[in-house]
Amino acid sequence: xxxxxxxxxxxxxxxxxxxxxxxxxxxxxxxxxxxxxxxxxxxxxxxxxxxxxxxxxxxxxxxxxxxxxxxxxxxxxxxxxxxxxxxxxxxxxxxxxxxxxxxxxxxxxxxxxx
Ligand code: DGP
Numbered sequence: 001x002x003x004x005x006x007x008x009x010x011x012x013x014x015x016x017x018x019x020x021x022x023x024x025x026x027x028x029x030x031x032x033x034x035x036x037x038x039x040x041x042x043x044x045x046x047x048x049x050x051x052x053x054x055x056x057x058x059x060x061x062x063x064x065x066x067x068x069x070x071x072x073x074x075x076x077x078x079x080x081x082x083x084x085x086x087x088x089x090x091x092x093x094x095x096x097x098x099x100x101x102x103x104x105x106x107x108x109x110x111x112x113x114x
Pocket of ligand 1: 005017028029094095096097
């Protein structure tokens with residue numbers, strides 16, 4: 001996988017508003033927020049898309065989602081609700097090719113997405 005802006009954030013080569021970190025996962029605020037809370041959760045391991053994950057990444061993917069829920073509980077909006085989204089490839093609207101989960105919260109979100 002080629003280097004992305006998110007790898008540079010992991011290596012602290014470019015600044016980001018980091019809000020959560022554990023051994024495998026880093027989370028930081030999206031540069032272009034689509035909701036009052038818009039945080040990106042990324043694995044430190046470079047996987048370009050969800051398609052690139054294998055069974056060997058099973059625990060990592062679990063860790064990624066649990067980190068989202070942990071953060072939502074910690075920040076106090078878990079009960080009210082939120083959305084966790086993974087965009088994959090062109091039709092999914094993915095623009096940065098380092099796997100990430102968008103956490104959106106703080107307003108009522110419509111469905112279906114555009
Ligand atoms: P996606 O379209 O799913 O690949 O989402 C990529 C998101 O990454 C998009 O919402 C904007 C955000 N983003 C792009 N570049 C940067 C950056 O340099 N810093 C931060 N914090 N977010 C970025």
